[in-house]
Amino acid sequence: KAGVTQTPRYLIKTRGQQVTLSCSPISGHRSVSWYQQTPGQGLQFLFEYFSETQRNKGNFPGRFSGRQFSNSRSEMNVSTLELGDSALYLCASSSHGEANYGYTFGSGTRLTVV
Amino acid sequence: TQLLEQSPQFLSIQEGENLTVYCNSSSVFSSLQWYRQEPGEGPVLLVTVVTGGEVKKLKRLTFQFGDARKDSSLHITAAQPGDTGLYLCAGGRGTYKYIFGTGTRLKVLA
Numbered sequence: 001k002a003g004v005t006q007t008p009r010y011l012i013k014t015r016g017q018q019v020t021l022s023c024s025p026i027s028g029h030r031s032v033s034w035y036q037q038t039p040g041q042g043l044q045f046l047f048e049y050f051s052e053t054q055r056n057k058g059n060f061p062g063r064f065s066g067r068q069f070s071n072s073r074s075e076m077n078v079s080t081l082e083l084g085d086s087a088l089y090l091c092a093s094s095s096h097g098e099a100n101y102g103y104t105f106g107s108g109t110r111l112t113v114v
Numbered sequence: 115t116q117l118l119e120q121s122p123q124f125l126s127i128q129e130g131e132n133l134t135v136y137c138n139s140s141s142v143f144s145s146l147q148w149y150r151q152e153p154g155e156g157p158v159l160l161v162t163v164v165t166g167g168e169v170k171k172l173k174r175l176t177f178q179f180g181d182a183r184k185d186s187s188l189h190i191t192a193a194q195p196g197d198t199g200l201y202l203c204a205g206g207r208g209t210y211k212y213i214f215g216t217g218t219r220l221k222v223l224a
Contacts, residue, residue, distance in 0.1 A: 004156070033212070043157075043202065043214035090156050102147040102204070103212075105156030 002027065004093050004106035012112045018079040021109045025072050025093030031055075032074040033103065034066060037088040046089075049074055078111075086113045117141055118205055118215035126221045127193055135188045135218045137203035144206045146179055146186045151200040193222045 005024040013019050025032050034046040045058035049068035066076040072093075078085055088110050092103035121136045137146065145164045149157035161170050163179035163186060170177045174197075176189040186203055203215040 035214075042216055045212065045214075048212075092156070101145075102149075102159040102162050104159065105149075107155050110154075 004091055004104055006089075006091050006106035006109050008109060009107065010110045010112075012114060013081050015081055015083060015113055017081050018077060019081060019111060020075055020077045021089055021091075021111075023074045023076075023091030023093075023106060025074070025091070026095070026104055029093035029095050029104075030072055031094040031096070032068055032072065033092045033094070034074070034076050035090045035092065036060075037090055037108070038086075043090070046076065081113045083113050086111060117213050118203055120201075120203060120215040120218045122218060123216065124219050124221075126223065129194055129222055129224050130192050131222075133190050133193055133220070135190075135201055135220070137186045137188075137215050139184050139205065141205075141207065142183050144183070146183075146206075147204045148177055148186070148188055149202045149204065151202060152198075157200075157202055190220075193220075195222045195224050198222050 004026055007022045023032055031050045033048040036044045036046055046060055046064055047054055047066050048056040052068045063079045068074045088108045090108045091106045094103050117139050119138050125133060127133055145162055147162045148160045150160055151157040161172055161177045163170060163177055166179060166181045166183045168179045174191045178187050190197055198221050201218045201220060205213050
């Protein structure tokens, strides 16, 4: 079965702009989580959605937001981009929505803010 | 606050050598996972350990969960260049909270 699909793979934006990233989870998976990965901070949890509801949120400013659609596809949005937002953004899906089983990750979207 | 500390942070070894990576915390985790990530890709799940003291083997990789469920180790026997990558442990605390470790970057030289 198809894996987790993230689009686009690469993105270059200018400071102050906004960006929307997309994630299609594995068919049947209802939980989608988003992570930001940078060399200095490692993998940082952004938020998790389950059946269109945000169930958990990390410590990121309100400029970072997300949503999940009825087909489980998810989008995350970053407004008023800052240079420090440059990172690999990873989406992960899970069938159970519980951390005990681990996650399947997409290949990520590499965002560069200039 | 980083709840999962991995050591070493970097490791460069020759092909055929053995190595152990550690994942430590002062907190109890309901489960721990190990992932390997290659450049430009997302992490790939290697194993899940749930029971204190549990040992799992995946070919040349051996994973152990501490008795108190606060730490874990990954041992690789006879490392190969294909083992090169970033190794991440991750822990579940309750149903919806999931934390990644600081990572160990492994390079195996041919």
